[in-house]
Amino acid sequence: MKRWLPLVLFLVLVGFFAKGLFLNPREVPSPFIGRTAPAFTLPVVGNAGAPFSPADMKGKIWMLNIWAPWCVSCRQEHGFLMQLAQSGRIPIVGLNWKDADREAQALLARTGSPYVAVPDDLDGRVGIDYGVTGTPETYIIDRQGIVRLKHVGPIGPDVWQTKFEPTLKELGA
Amino acid sequence: MIPELGHFALIIALLLALTQAILPLYGAQRGNFTLMAVARPAAQGQFVFVAVAFACLAYSFLTNDFSVENVARNSFSQLPEVYRFTATWGSHEGSLLLWVLILGFWSTAVSVFSRRLPEDMAARVIGVMGLISVGFLAFLLTTSNPFERLLPAAIDGNDMNPLLQDWGMIIHPPMLYMGYVGFAVAFAFAIAALLSGKLDVAWARWSRPWTTVAWAFLTLGIVLGSWWAYRELGWGGWWFWDPTENASFMPWIAGTALMHSLAVTEKRGAFKAWTVLLALVTFALSLLGTFLVRSGVLSSVHAFATDPARGAFILGFLAVVIGASLALYAWRAPKMITGGGFTWFSRESLLLANNVILIAALGAVLLGTLYPLFMDAMGLGKISVGPPYFNAVFVPLMAPALFLMGIGPLARWKEASLPDLATRLKWALGVALAAGLLLPLTLDGFNPWASLGFFLAVWIALTVLAAFRDRLRHGQGSAMRKLAGLPRSFWGMQLAHLGIAVGVAGIAVVANYSAERDVRMEVGSHAELAGYTFTFRGAAAHDGPNYRAARGTVEVSRDGKPVATLHPEKRVYNASGMGMTEASVHPNVFRDLYVAMGEPLDGSDGAWTVRLFYKPFINWLWFGALLMVAGGFMAAADKRYRIALRRREVPQHLAAQGA
Numbered sequence: 001m002k003r004w005l006p007l008v009l010f011l012v013l014v015g016f017f018a019k020g021l022f023l024n025p026r027e028v029p030s031p032f033i034g035r036t037a038p039a040f041t042l043p044v045v046g047n048a049g050a051p052f053s054p055a056d057m058k059g060k061i062w063m064l065n066i067w068a069p070w071c072v073s074c075r076q077e078h079g080f081l082m083q084l085a086q087s088g089r090i091p092i093v094g095l096n097w098k099d100a101d102r103e104a105q106a107l108l109a110r111t112g113s114p115y116v117a118v119p120d121d122l123d124g125r126v127g128i129d130y131g132v133t134g135t136p137e138t139y140i141i142d143r144q145g146i147v148r149l150k151h152v153g154p155i156g157p158d159v160w161q162t163k164f165e166p167t168l169k170e171l172g173a
Numbered sequence: 174m175i176p177e178l179g180h181f182a183l184i185i186a187l188l189l190a191l192t193q194a195i196l197p198l199y200g201a202q203r204g205n206f207t208l209m210a211v212a213r214p215a216a217q218g219q220f221v222f223v224a225v226a227f228a229c230l231a232y233s234f235l236t237n238d239f240s241v242e243n244v245a246r247n248s249f250s251q252l253p254e255v256y257r258f259t260a261t262w263g264s265h266e267g268s269l270l271l272w273v274l275i276l277g278f279w280s281t282a283v284s285v286f287s288r289r290l291p292e293d294m295a296a297r298v299i300g301v302m303g304l305i306s307v308g309f310l311a312f313l314l315t316t317s318n319p320f321e322r323l324l325p326a327a328i329d330g331n332d333m334n335p336l337l338q339d340w341g342m343i344i345h346p347p348m349l350y351m352g353y354v355g356f357a358v359a360f361a362f363a364i365a366a367l368l369s370g371k372l373d374v375a376w377a378r379w380s381r382p383w384t385t386v387a388w389a390f391l392t393l394g395i396v397l398g399s400w401w402a403y404r405e406l407g408w409g410g411w412w413f414w415d416p417t418e419n420a421s422f423m424p425w426i427a428g429t430a431l432m433h434s435l436a437v438t439e440k441r442g443a444f445k446a447w448t449v450l451l452a453l454v455t456f457a458l459s460l461l462g463t464f465l466v467r468s469g470v471l472s473s474v475h476a477f478a479t480d481p482a483r484g485a486f487i488l489g490f491l492a493v494v495i496g497a498s499l500a501l502y503a504w505r506a507p508k509m510i511t512g513g514g515f516t517w518f519s520r521e522s523l524l525l526a527n528n529v530i531l532i533a534a535l536g537a538v539l540l541g542t543l544y545p546l547f548m549d550a551m552g553l554g555k556i557s558v559g560p561p562y563f564n565a566v567f568v569p570l571m572a573p574a575l576f577l578m579g580i581g582p583l584a585r586w587k588e589a590s591l592p593d594l595a596t597r598l599k600w601a602l603g604v605a606l607a608a609g610l611l612l613p614l615t616l617d618g619f620n621p622w623a624s625l626g627f628f629l630a631v632w633i634a635l636t637v638l639a640a641f642r643d644r645l646r647h648g649q650g651s652a653m654r655k656l657a658g659l660p661r662s663f664w665g666m667q668l669a670h671l672g673i674a675v676g677v678a679g680i681a682v683v684a685n686y687s688a689e690r691d692v693r694m695e696v697g698s699h700a701e702l703a704g705y706t707f708t709f710r711g712a713a714a715h716d717g718p719n720y721r722a723a724r725g726t727v728e729v730s731r732d733g734k735p736v737a738t739l740h741p742e743k744r745v746y747n748a749s750g751m752g753m754t755e756a757s758v759h760p761n762v763f764r765d766l767y768v769a770m771g772e773p774l775d776g777s778d779g780a781w782t783v784r785l786f787y788k789p790f791i792n793w794l795w796f797g798a799l800l801m802v803a804g805g806f807m808a809a810a811d812k813r814y815r816i817a818l819r820r821r822e823v824p825q826h827l828a829a830q831g832a
Contacts, residue, residue, distance in 0.1 A: 003506040006450060007499035010457070014492045016543070017464070019550040021484045070752050072334075107750060 032147040037064070037139065038129040042119035045096055046105045052093065052119040054145060061173045063092045064139040065115070066127065069103045071135040077154035078111060084160075085114035090140075090173065093117050097135055098124040140164065142171050176241050176320040179229025183320075186222035186273075187310040189215050193280075193303030197296035201368070209296035213284040216299050219306060220277030227274045230319050231261045240326035243267065243319045249332035249748045251719035259343045260333045265467060265483075266319035268346060272463070273309045275347070275354045276302065283358060283383075290379060297365035298358070305357055308490045316483045332719065332748030341401035345394060349421055352391020353459040356428060358383040360456035363449045364498055367505045372449065377439035380452065382809040384435060385665075388428045389805025395421050396798035407754035407769040409689060409786040411794065414563040419542040420462035423535055427455040430531040433524050441586060443521055445509045447528070450502060457495040458535075464491055465542075516588045523581040530574040537566040568622075575629045575677065578670060579636035583643065601639055605632035616686050616789070626681020633674035637667045665808025669801045676797025682790035689787070691771065695780040703787035705766060706730050711779050712743075712770070720744040722755070725781065727768050729759065736766070741783075743770040764789040 032038070041053040054064075065081065067074040085092055094115035096104040101120050108118065121127055130139070133152070140149040149167045151159065193215035200208025230243070234257050239245040247264040248257055262271040280302045287295040313319065336342070362380040366372045398421065403411040412418065431451040438448045464487045515521035541558045548556050579601070583594060609628025613619045644663070645655050692700045694709035701707075708728045715724035722744040729736045737759035744753040756769040764787060771782030 003446075003503040006454070007496065007503055010495055010499055011492075013543075014488065014496070016547055016550050017488050017491075018485075020546045021488065069750055072749060072751065075749075103745075103750075 032130070032139075033150060035147060036145050037141050037147050038126070040119075040121075040126045040129065042095075042121055042126060045101055045108070045118040045120050049117070052117045054141065056117075057091070057093070057141070058145055059143050061090060061140065061142050061168065061171055063090050064095060064130075064141060065092055066095045066097050066130070066132050066135055066137045068097045068099045068135050069107045070099065073154045074136045077136055077156065078114070080156055080160070081114035082112055090168065091116045093119065095126065096120050097127050097132065098122065140167055140171075175229050175232050176238070176322065179226040179233075180318065180320040182222045182225040182229065183310060183314060186219050186226065186277075187307065187314060189219040189222060190303050190306035190310055193219055194300050194307055195303075196300075197303070198300035198368075201293040201296045201300065204293070206292060209292050212296045212299035212303075216277075216280040216284045216303065219303070220274075220281045223270075223274050223277045223310075226320075227261070227270055230267060230270060231258055233320075234258065234261050237330070239328070239330055240323055242321045242323040245323050245327035245330050247330065247333055249330040249719060251747060252330075252333055252338075253718050255340075255343070256333055256338050259337075262346055263333050263337050264319070266313065266317045268350075269309065269313050269317055269467075270319050271346060272350055272354060273306060273313065275350045276306055276309065276357060279354055279358055280306070283361075293369060294365055294371075294376075294379075297368055298361045301361035301364045302357060305361075305494065308494065312483075312486050312490065316486050330748065332746060335720070335744065335746045335749065335751050335753045336405060339401060339405050341397055341404065345397040345401055347394075348390055348397055349394030352387050352389075352394050352428075353421075353424060353462065355383065355387025355390055356424060356452075356456045356459050358387065359431065359452045360498070363452035364501065367449065367498075367501050370505065370508055372445050372509050374439055374442050377435050377448065378814070381432075381435050381439060382811075382814045384428065384432055384452075385805050385809040388425070388432055389802045389809070391421070391425050391428060392798060392805065393802045395425060396795060396802075400795055403791070404756055404758065407756050407784070409687070409756075409767050409769075409784075409788060411683075411791070414541070414560045416542050417466050419538050420465045423538055423542075424455055424458040424462060426531050426535040426538065427451060427458050430528045430535075431455050433527050437521055437524050441515070441521060443515065444525070444528075446506050449506075449509070451528075453495070453498050453502060457491070457498075460487075460491050460495065464488060515586070518584070518591050519589045520581060520584045520586045523577055523584055526577055527574060527581065530570055530577075534567060534570045534574075537570065538563065541566070572625060572629065575633060575673070578673065579632050582640050582666060582670070583636060597643075598636065598639060601632060601635035604635060605629075616682065620685045623681045623685040626677055626685075630674045630678035630681065633670055633677070637671050637674070640667060660811055660813070662808045662811035662813075665804045665806070665811070667804070668807060669804030672797045672800025672802075672804060674797070675793050675800060679790045679793030679795075679797055683788055683794065686789050687787060690785045692783055692785060693774060693780060694783045696778065700783075700785060702785045703764075704731060705736065705787070707768065707783075707785055709781070709783060712773070712781060715742065717744070719748065720746045720753070723770065723773065723781075725768075725770050725783070727757070727783070729766055739766070739768045741768045741770045743773075760792055762792065765791050 037054050039054055041051050043051050081092060084090065092115050094113070094117075096118055098121065101122070104118065104120070108115075119126075124132075130137075136154055138149075138151045138155060139147055142148050148171060149164065151163060153159075155164070193212060196208045196215070197212035200206070200211070232238075233241045233244050234248050235254065237244070237248065237250050237257070239248075243264055243266050244260075247267070248260045252260065260267070262268045280299060283295075283302065284299055287298065290298070359380050362376060362383070366376045395418075398418070399411045402413070403409065431448070434444050434448045434451055437444045464484070467483060467487060541562050544558050545556055580594065580598070583597065605628050608631040609624045612627040612631075613623045616623070640663075641656075644659055645652055648655055648658075650658075688703045690700060690702050694700060694707075696709060696711040699706055699708050706729070708730070710726035710728060712723040712725040715722045722742040724740055724742045727739045727741065729739065739757035739759060741757040742755040744755055745751070746753065754769050756767055758768075759766040767786035767788055769784040769786075771784055774780040774782065
């Protein structure tokens with residue numbers, strides 16, 4: 001029987017891999033789902049306007065997108081976020097994570113900004129409060145300021161239809 | 174037009190690979206020599222067409238053809254020419270094409286250097302390699318076509334990942350793949366032997382040089398990757414136990430075990446079943462490495478935006494190839510008759526111990542790498558396994574292996590005498606113990622791990638000397654003549670073992686006596702580290718072909734005497750906007766001085782955060798690895814692997830004269 005052992009072990013491994021293919025290793029469930037989004041007050045990029053706080057968005061369903069100018073995956077989703085912003089489906093706030101103000105400003109000036117506000121989390125503390133593990137990450141926050149959805153990774157039309165739209169419908173948006 | 178030509182060449186290569194796989198394997202089973210004879214030309218033809226496809230892709234990159242999606246995603250018009258060429262294998266599709274190209278290269282090499290093999294053996298080996306080619310070519314054509322067009326064409330490309338724009342990364346993937354794919358040859362030999370039922374000493378002798386060469390390439394590939402990470406990531410680290418690194422390290426450990434086990438099988442006819450299993454496992458781990466890196470099942474630098482169809486394809490392929498070969502093994506294993514017995518203390522038993530320890534280490538690395546996946550798959554939560562785990566299990570396993578490494582080559586086959594060995598090696602043991610205790614004191618204080626490292630390094634080096642002394646004591650003639658007369662396999666083995674000694678010394682020091690500081694530096698300010706004074710002379714704008722950079726100037730002096738002027742850079746690449754830290758290093762035999770720019774500080778004139786590293790003995794690590802590589806190539810070039818070849822050439826020569 002001993003000679004069959006390598007094959008059996010291998011097949012068990014394959015089983016795990018097959019299961020693993022359908023998991024996202026970066027999808028860490030957020031403890032904030034169903035809870036109030038952590039509060040913060042941060043200056044916005046370029047100091048263009050008053051500091052931003054999630055309390056400013058009370059009464060609206062909105063999206064918090066955590067991004068950075070150096071993040072390649074953020075560029076992938078940029079085009080889709082622009083479309084989304086133009087459609088007026090949902091206001092998007094773009095938290096600039098751990099990066100210098102002027103780089104973000106220059107990039108948004110060049111590529112266009114899908115955001116209604118861009119708070120600047122230079123030292124990454126707000127990111128820590130939200131449990132950010134990498135960029136991009138996106139949250140949907142409801143009218144009462146409660147986190148309803150967390151998504152890790154870039155957003156495209158597919159993800160939007162299968163994950164975001166159902167949540168928005170539930171919230172009656 | 175050219176990309177379509179490349180696509181077409183790939184399709185022809187797939188058809189040729191099918192021919193290469195099916196006809197010779199069927200022919201070998203039936204004893205049909207006409208069908209077996211198809212193997213060589215089909216393999217060579219397949220290689221030619223894959224090479225044509227590769228050249229077409231390289232051409233598209235070099236000519237900035239942004240109507241090809243792969244080029245548009247991974248290249249950029251301002252990218253220097255050499256990187257435009259290497260961008261050919263910088264993407265997922267391109268690197269798979271390189272994989273197939275190298276497999277074609279190895280198949281062709283087997284077809285050329287297998288003239289002395291029995292016809293059915295050669296046909297089976299080449300046929301099995303053809304089967305692997307079929308899988309990868311089908312993977313390329315169905316899920317990862319590198320020639321996919323982009324309509325309308327992009328105006329410019331997205332640029333190559335700046336991290337990859339380094340010459341270490343130019344040669345790292347080809348070398349790594351030469352190793353990974355080279356193990357396919359040992360795998361094919363094992364399958365051919367299982368199919369024919371002829372698992373004899375000759376099989377082990379044929380497999381040995383191929384395995385050793387593949388191992389040497391893999392060693393080179395891994396060390397290049399490590400050296401790249403050290404210079405390019407700006408953290409001064411050289412090994413992170415990242416899943417991608419482990420993916421290349423696991424086949425290396427298995428390959429090391431295989432090399433040693435093949436030696437026993439060739440010389441003594443023992444361990445046959447085990448050696449065959451190792452050959453299968455080594456290649457399985459190479460495929461597993463490809464799967465882990467390419468599918469994104471593990472969280473790693475490569476993971477995002479991977480296509481599950483790709484992962485499913487590789488997994489299916491892995492399951493079929495390895496599942497079938499392990500089933501074949503289980504079916505055939507009882508037929509293997511093991512030769513020569515040996516006593517508990519002999520070279521065989523020591524090599525067995527080497528294998529047991531290496532496999533335990535392999536298991537530990539495999540478990541640590543896949544543990545997060547197991548937990549996640551069973552819904553037990555998300556965890557990550559980091560360097561503390563790996564260091565805690567790997568180091569204690571390696572210490573006894575390294576100690577036994579000193580004894581193994583000196584022990585006799587079949588039955589060695591422990592008292593005799595003890596007499597011969599007691600001086601080496603004494604000197605090594607003294608070195609382990611005293612050498613750390615010459616550095617910055619005593620450290621038990623450094624002490625252990627020095628002990629093992631000196632022990633291995635002295636046992637290498639003892640092996641040479643043994644050889645020189647017998648026979649006649651001058652010492653130089655005798656040295657020159659030693660077989661290359663002996664030189665190769667000793668060189669590789671000495672490389673381990675040098676590398677272990679390097680690791681022992683760099684892991685325990687490195688120093689680093691994160692400092693804020695204004696223009697003209699000083700910082701002290703490990704007796705060196707670093708003076709910051711400011712940063713100036715410096716533009717490269719496809720990036721803008723701030724280029725710092727840091728003067729290093731020691732006791733008032735200038736040592737070096739370093740120019741670390743902080744780059745921002747034009748196309749991607751990605752930032753990159755380009756460290757500047759001043760190396761010598763005993764240490765590296767390593768400076769990396771952090772961030773500019775606002776509000777003060779030209780001040781920066783700067784990272785300073787003092788890395789003693791780091792270059793011993795690279796040098797030790799290079800000795801291992803050189804040893805591997807030298808051992809593979811041993812005369813006895815070529816004797817049969819020459820024997821065959823003589824009649825041909827005579828035949829020509831007769832005609």
